[in-house]
Amino acid sequence: MPRFVILEHDWPMRHWDFLLEAGTLLRAWRLLAEPTPGCVVPAEPNADHRIFYLDYEGPISGDRGNVTRWDAGTFDWLADRSDCVEVELHGTKLSGRWRIERSSGEPRGLPPWSLIAPAPQG
Numbered sequence: 001m002p003r004f005v006i007l008e009h010d011w012p013m014r015h016w017d018f019l020l021e022a023g024t025l026l027r028a029w030r031l032l033a034e035p036t037p038g039c040v041v042p043a044e045p046n047a048d049h050r051i052f053y054l055d056y057e058g059p060i061s062g063d064r065g066n067v068t069r070w071d072a073g074t075f076d077w078l079a080d081r082s083d084c085v086e087v088e089l090h091g092t093k094l095s096g097r098w099r100i101e102r103s104s105g106e107p108r109g110l111p112p113w114s115l116i117a118p119a120p121q122g
Contacts, residue, residue, distance in 0.1 A: 001074040004089060005054050006035065011065025018100070018115065019049055020075065020087065026053060027085070029100055031115055034070075041115040043100055 002021040009017050016034060019026040028046035035041055057068050073091030080086075084101040096118040103114045 001076070001090075003054050003072065004075045004087070004091065005072040006031075006070045006091075006094070007053065007057075007067040008070045009060075009065060009067045011060070016070055017046065017049070017053075017067065018043070019053055020085070021051065021054065022048075024051060025049065026051060029113065029115070032111065035094060035098075035115060035117060037094075037096070037117045039117050041117065042111045043113040043115045044111045045113060 004021065005019050005026075007017040007019065009015055016031040018029045018031050018035070020028075026049040028049045030044045030046045032042040032044070033039070053067075054072070057066075059066050071091045071093040073089060073094075075090060076088040078086040078088055078097065079099075084099060086097060086099045088097055089095055098118065099116040100113055101116060102112055
């Protein structure tokens with residue numbers, strides 16, 4: 001089963017790197033707020049990352065701050081299209097169906113992608 005990790009990154013501003021294992025690389029998005037069930041989180045696609053980051057915490061080369069593991073686990077691919085990625089997460093903090101989808105970018109200035117979180121249960 002593929003793995004995922006969410007790394008809290010303190011540079012250039014605080015954000016969360018959402019990384020999904022896809023073969024020999026990690027598909028990556030920068031989340032501009034902490035992922036929270038029931039919330040829509042602005043997201044930006046990021047360059048693919050090395051698989052190394054599934055297990056890494058510490059300084060980033062080039063004086064680009066530090067990362068710490070915020071959550072990690074396994075996941076199932078449910079959809080992988082150019083406008084939407086949907087996964088079932090099995091993490092320590094996060095579980096359930098999560099979608100990253102292209103949004104309208106409205107209101108003006110928001111990133112063109114969003115992480116859509118499931119509503120809290122209970």
